[in-house]
Amino acid sequence: MNWGIIGTGNMGTVLLKALIDSQAVDQQHIYIHNRTLLKAYRQKETYPNLHILQTVDAMAASCDIILLCTKPKDIITVAKRLEHQVSDDQLVVSITSSISADDLQHLLPCQTARLIPSVTNQAMQGTTLLTFNDSITEEMKWGLWQTCKLFSTPVEVSEEQVRVASDIVSCGPAFISYLLETLIEAAVDETSIDSETAHSLMASTIIGYGALLNDDDVTLASLKEKVMVKGGITGVGMKGLEKSVPVGFHDVFKHTHAKFNQEKQHVDEWLNLFT
Incomplete structure (x- = not known):
């Protein structure tokens, strides 16, 4: 074939x-x-x-x-x-x-x-x-x-x-890359780490993260809970994300669906020209 x-x-x-x-x-x-x-x-x-x-x-x-x-x-x-x-x-x-x-x-x-x-x-x-x-x-x-x-x-x-x-499957890698790049840039701005080292550490972390998710017993929630020890540093850092990330992702889906509906309208118009 x-x-x-x-x-x-x-x-x-x-x-x-x-x-x-x-x-x-x-x-x-x-x-x-x-x-x-x-x-x-x-x-x-x-x-x-x-x-x-x-x-x-x-x-x-x-x-x-x-x-x-x-x-x-x-x-x-x-x-x-x-x-x-x-x-x-x-x-x-x-x-x-x-x-x-x-x-x-x-x-x-x-x-x-x-x-x-x-x-x-x-x-x-x-x-x-x-x-x-x-x-x-x-x-x-x-x-x-x-x-x-x-x-x-x-x-x-x-x-x-x-x-x-x-949005999750096809656009998702771009959205995740942006978040990771933003995290790395913030680390470089706020600390003494250099960009190359931060990128290397993040890439290694994400590869390991993906491997963990291959385990049927591991979920996104369980991974988060394993890292977030009660009263620990991760929880303090998470508070910053909780203030800004949820609103941003709601906007992501609003914008992608608005663009999608606009494209669908154009597709209908183009189809009417040919049928």
């Missing part, structure tokens, strides 16, 4: 690396296309046996599964170009929360789905979020699910929860 990736930006590259490095798909069975072809050809420096295609039409002629890894408006445009090129035995997949499998089904005569990746998939870890509709066969659904299992934990999410799930 041949896989196609249209768009080799951040998430397109994440999926390319995850598919190949996990050995889910041999690079000889992967075809990529990017509007700026030079970016696509750069991928051959790492994966010399994958195929570069010049056009979207060629992608439809070569691939059984096509991942649309572009911006939402471009996904609609590309899907429209594929309309008369794909058949019902092929699968076209959106990787953005604002374009659902149903949205693609309005434009395409083939099977459709949505797969939202995470940068953690490059490490053969983390979650992939999947949504399906009636267009996809059980065989194709099983194949997509089993492929994702080789580099992630696939989870099927409802349309209602796709945005919040994406």
